[in-house]
Amino acid sequence: MDDIDRHIVTALVADGRMSYTDLGKLIGLSTSAVHQRVQKLEERGVLRGFRAVVDPEALGLSLTAFISVKPIDPAAPDDVPDRLKDLVEVEDCYSVAGDENYILKVRVGTPGELESLLARIRTDAEVSTRTTVVLSTPFEARMRGTTPA
């Protein structure tokens, strides 16, 4: 994991479809060399994969919210993530320190869908919830590939 690797990672975060040829020219290495490095970065788990970035609005998911979650029975075994993983509306699930146990980020289309999602979360995971609705998203999913430029 040297500077060249960091440079590669940065470039691929910016453009995941960049060809190895272009990548090589960009960082001053042959096509094969960058190819080998990318493969090793994937093997080591540094690069987890490549994915398309989709506009949630275009999919009709115009309402984003954070839901803080706390078990109703603190003594019960904690398998909240397991119980929530089938709810496709739940995009992120973080276990956190603090008053609540988990923070979820969810995306739905309408307030009505949010309401029924909350009901499902409460019953499926046996938790109480505190919801914060997102009004706008100044920026999101920025990634510093460790190389500032």
Add this chain to the structure above:
Amino acid sequence: MDDIDRHIVTALVADGRMSYTDLGKLIGLSTSAVHQRVQKLEERGVLRGFRAVVDPEALGLSLTAFISVKPIDPAAPDDVPDRLKDLVEVEDCYSVAGDENYILKVRVGTPGELESLLARIRTDAEVSTRTTVVLSTPFEARMRGTTPA
């Protein structure tokens, strides 16, 4: 935006480097046809781009936190996102309804870095902060491409 488009989007979210040839076979269309559709999806902004997914730990960013932010002077003009956009540690910035004005997601390497980041946020944006540290991440950045399977 029909079922075929949704299918394409789903496939590209799962694997952003899938070749047009494979994509065509997968959804039962010729290479050229999927190529045209993907281009239009990009033009329409449904597909915002392609990026590599990086393991933050591999970059030495092992500490994630949410920071809720509230202006010290509620009467001051609200340009918090502008003031924070240069802090590369801030990955997401959401304007939210509720007691606080913004929720930030940040990634740093150490508690010490979090401390100095908080100081910078407070002075740069003239806000008070409430920080929730992430202990673990059961899942993150899931994407429903609208096609359940």
Add this chain to the structure above:
DNA sequence: GTGGGCGCGTGGACGATATCGACAGGCACA
């Protein structure tokens, strides 16, 4: 009914790219 325009998909051809193997240089270590 007929003809034109249009959106969408197909198939082929060409150049570019990914991918693999063989080989060369630098470096640490014995």
Add this chain to the structure above:
DNA sequence: TGTGCCTGTCGATATCGTCCACGCGCCCAC
């Protein structure tokens, strides 16, 4: 001074992206 390892270059080949011409079905005007 070898020896092994890592890393990069180079070249060959199959595959892929990209572009173009064509065909089909649909809608609408006349």
